[in-house]
Amino acid sequence: MGNPEQGPSVAPTSFTMGRALVDEVHQTPVIALIVFVPVVLVLERTSPDAHTLLFLLSVVAIIPLAALLSRATEAVAAKTGDAVGGLLNATLGNLTELVISLAALQAGQYLLVKASLAGAIVTNTLFMLGGAFLLGGLKHHIQEFNRINARFQACLLFLATIAVLVPSLISEVDHPPALEVSQKLSLGLAILLVVVYALGMLFSLRTHRELFASVSHADDHEKTWPLGPAIIVLLVVTLLVALVSEIFVGSVQVAAEHLGMTPAFVGFIVVALVGAAAEMTTAFSAARADRLDLSVGIALGSAAQIALFVAPILVLVSYFVGPEPMTLQFWRGAVTMMIVATLAAALLSNGGHGAWYVGVMALALYAIFAFTLFVLPPAAPS
Amino acid sequence: MGNPEQGPSVAPTSFTMGRALVDEVHQTPVIALIVFVPVVLVLERTSPDAHTLLFLLSVVAIIPLAALLSRATEAVAAKTGDAVGGLLNATLGNLTELVISLAALQAGQYLLVKASLAGAIVTNTLFMLGGAFLLGGLKHHIQEFNRINARFQACLLFLATIAVLVPSLISEVDHPPALEVSQKLSLGLAILLVVVYALGMLFSLRTHRELFASVSHADDHEKTWPLGPAIIVLLVVTLLVALVSEIFVGSVQVAAEHLGMTPAFVGFIVVALVGAAAEMTTAFSAARADRLDLSVGIALGSAAQIALFVAPILVLVSYFVGPEPMTLQFWRGAVTMMIVATLAAALLSNGGHGAWYVGVMALALYAIFAFTLFVLPPAAPS
C-alpha cells in the first residue's frame, strides 16, 4: 500500500499517468477502448479508403477520449478554484462536440454540423433525461427532486433553444431569405448569444452559484488528478480528439451511405450520443444513487450550453474556417424535434417526481425521432 | 323489497337484464335513447337512401350503447379482480371510438378515421376538461386537485400526442414523403406505441397503481352487475355498436353534405363527442361532487389512450381491413389542434386549481376549433 506512494518520486509524470490510466480503466471501464485510438490512426495511413471501417473505429475511439477529457476538465477545474474551475467546466463541458463540429465545419459539411447541434440538444434532454428517469426509477419507486432549480433551468433551456431557432422559425415558409440575409441574421444572433452566455456564467458562478451547487458536488468523493498531469491530459486528449474527428468526418459520408444512413442521421444520433457519452455516465449513475437533481442539472445544463455557446461559436468560427459562413438555418424536422424536446424537458422537470415510465416515454420519443430520421432524412442539403 | 331478490331464481338472465335496464334508465336517463337502435336498424332495411335521417338516428342510437358499454366494461372489470379488471377497463374504455373507426376504416374513409382520432384527443382535453372545470366551478368557488398526478398524466399525454404526430410534424413541409415511406414510418411507430402502451399498463396497474388509484374508485358506491350478464351485455352491445356504426359510416358522406358539414367536421366533432359521451357523464358528475382529480384523470387518461392504443391499433388493423394501409399523416389543422389541446391540458392541470372561467376559456377554444373546421375544412382528402 505504501510503495506506490513512493514510486512517483522516481519517474513522476509518465509513471503517475500510466497508473492513473490503469486506475481510470478500473473506475470507468469504457476507457479501455482507448486502444482503438492508435488503431484508427494507423489504419487511416495504411488504408485511407476503408471508409466504413475507419468510421466505425473512429466512433469507438472517440468514446474513451471523451471520458478522459471530461475527467481532465474536472480535475483542472477542481484545482483552479471555484470561479475559474466552474468557468472551465462549463466551457469545456461540450469540448468533444465542439472539436468534432469544428472538423466538420472545416470540411464544409454544414448539414453534419447542424444535425449534431440539434441532435445534442435532443439527446441531452430526451435520451439523457429519459435514461436517468428509467435507470433511477428501476431502483427507486418514486424519485423526488428539487423542482425550483429544475424549473429554473428548464426555463433557461427553453429560452436558449428558441433563441437559436429564431432564424429557422421566422423565415422558413413566408419567404426563404437570401443567403446573405440569413448569414447576417445568424451572425448578429451568435454575438448576442455569446453575450447572454457570458452573463449566464456570471449568474451561475458568481451571483447565484447556490442554485447550481449540487452539480459541482458531483465528484467530491472521487480522487482527482494533480494539476500538471491533468493539463497535459487535457491538451493531449484534445489533440487526439481532433485527429480522430478528422478521420471521422473524412469517412462519414461514404461510410454512412454503405451503412444505409444519411449524414443527418449520423450527426443527429451518432455524433450526439458519442459527444455526450461521458456526461451520460455521470447523469445515469447519479440517478441510480437517487440524486436525480444532479442528473437533471447535467442534462439541462449541457443542452443549454449547446444552444448558447457551441452553436454561436461555430457560427463565429465559420467566418475563418471552411468554405463560407454557416447560418443557423435548421431544417424543419430538426426545429420541431428541438422544440418538442425542450418542452418535454420543461414538463418532466416541472413535475419534480421521477418514475421509470416517464423515462420510457422520453426514450420512446427519442427512438421515434431516430427512426423517423433514418426512414425520412431531410431532403435539402440544408 | 324482498321479492325482486327472489325473482331472478326463476328466470334469471332475461328478467335480471330487463330490470337492470330499467334501473340503468333511472340512473342514466340517456339510456332510454336505446329505442332508436331498432328504429335505425329497421329503417336501414326499409329506406337505405334516407341518408340524412339514418345519419342522425345512428348518432342518437350510439349514445345509449356507449353508456351501456361503459357500464358493462366497469362491471366485468370489477368482478375480474384488480389487475385483469384494470386492463379491461383501460383497453375497452374507448371501445365505441374503436368500433366506429373500424367501420370507417373498412369503408376506406381514412379522413373520417383520422378526424375522429384527432377529435377524440381534442374533445377529451378541451371539452371534457373544460366542461368539468365549468360545471364544478359553478358549484364550488375554487376547486383544488392533486397536482402531482395531474401533472404526471399531462406529461404522459404530451409525450404520447407528440409521438403520434411525429410523421406529420417532421415530413410535412420539407418534402411530403412518398406513400410507401409514410406507411413504413407509421407501421414502425404503431408497433412502438403499442409496446409503450403495454408498459404503461404495467406501470399504472402494477408498479405504480397508487398514482392512478382515484380513478378506479369512481364507481365504488354504485351497484355493479353480476359477471355473466355483464359479459353478455358487453358482447351484445359491441355487436350493436358495430351494426349501427356501419349504418353511420354508410350514410355520413351524403348526410354531411346535406347538412352542410364535411366528413372532417363530423369525425372531429360528432364522432368524438358521441364516443366520449359516457366518460363525459362520469367526469362531469365527479366535478360537481368536487372530485376534480377524478375528472382530470378520466379526461387525460382517455386522451392518452387514443394516442397510444386506438391510433396504432387502427394502423395495424388497416393492413388486414380496408383498401390500403392507413398512415398516421394528419392534416395540418388537426396537428395544431392536438398540440394546442395537449399544451392547454398541461397548463390547466399544472395549476392544480379549477374555477369556472378556466372552463369557459377551454370550451371557447373548443368552440373556435369547431367553428373553424365548419367554415374551413381540410382541403386535401388526407
Add this chain to the structure above:
Amino acid sequence: MGNPEQGPSVAPTSFTMGRALVDEVHQTPVIALIVFVPVVLVLERTSPDAHTLLFLLSVVAIIPLAALLSRATEAVAAKTGDAVGGLLNATLGNLTELVISLAALQAGQYLLVKASLAGAIVTNTLFMLGGAFLLGGLKHHIQEFNRINARFQACLLFLATIAVLVPSLISEVDHPPALEVSQKLSLGLAILLVVVYALGMLFSLRTHRELFASVSHADDHEKTWPLGPAIIVLLVVTLLVALVSEIFVGSVQVAAEHLGMTPAFVGFIVVALVGAAAEMTTAFSAARADRLDLSVGIALGSAAQIALFVAPILVLVSYFVGPEPMTLQFWRGAVTMMIVATLAAALLSNGGHGAWYVGVMALALYAIFAFTLFVLPPAAPS
C-alpha cells in the same frame, strides 16, 4: 399647506388642473414631454411633408399622453366604486393602443394594425416581464411571487392568444383561404372573444376578484385626482392621442422607409413600446419594490386584454371604418413570436421565483425578435 386647498374655490378647474399637471410632472417626469404635443400639431399644419420629423415627434408626444391617460383612468376608476372602476380600468387599460390602431385601421394600414397587436402581446410578456425580472433581480437576490395567480393568468393568456391565432394556425399552409372565408372566420371569432372577455370581467371583478386583488392595490398610497377633472382629462387626452395618432399613421410609411424600417417593425416594436410605456413604468417600479406579483399581473393581464378585447374590437370596427373588413390572419413570424412569448410567460410565471438572469434571457429573446424583424420583415402585405 392650507392655501392650495382654498385656491380651487376661486378658479377651480383650470387652476387645479394646472397644479395637478405640475404635480404629475414631478411624480412622473416623462409627462414633461407633453410640450411636444402642440409642437407636432403645429408642425403638421406648417410642413405636412416633413414625414420623418412628424413621425419621430408624434412618437415622443404619445408617451406623456399615454401616461396621463393611464393616470386619469385610474382616477376615474378609483372614484366610481370597485365594480365600475375595475371595468373601466380593465377596458381602458390599453386605450392608447386602441386609438393608434383605430387611426391605422381608418387609413387601411392593416399590416401596421396587426403588427402592433402582435407586438403588444410580445412586448407585454417578454419585454415587460423580462424588464421587471431584471430590474427587480438587480435589487433583490431571489424574488418569490404568488405562483397560483401567476399560473392562472398565464394559462388564461395562453388560451386567449391561441384563440386569436386560430385562423392563422389552421389555414396557412393547407390552403390559404379565400378572403371572404377568412373574414367570416374572423368575425365569428371576434364575437366569441368579446363574449369570453365579458365573462372574464365577471370573473375577475365579481366572482373571483380576490385572485386579482393585488393589482388594484397598486396605487393605494398615491393621491388620485377628483372625479370631474379626471373625466375631463380622460376625454381631452383621448382626443389628443387620436389627433397625434393620425399624424403618426400618416407619416409612418414614408418615415419608416427613410429610417430603414418597415411598417411591420414600427408596429411590432415602436407602437407596442409606446402604447405600453405607462404600464411598464408601474410594472418596473413594482418589481423594484419587491412586488413581482403585481408586475406579473400587469404584464399578463395587459397581454390577455390585447388578445381578448383590443383585437376583436378592431375586427368588429373594421366593418364600419376603413376600406374593407380586417381579418385575424397574421403572418407566420408574428404567429411564432406570439406563441413563443406566451409559452415563455407560462414557464417564467410557473417558477414562482425571479432572478436577474431570467430577465436577461427574456429581454434577449425580445431583442432577437426585434433584430429579426428589422433584418427580415414579412414579405406579403398581410
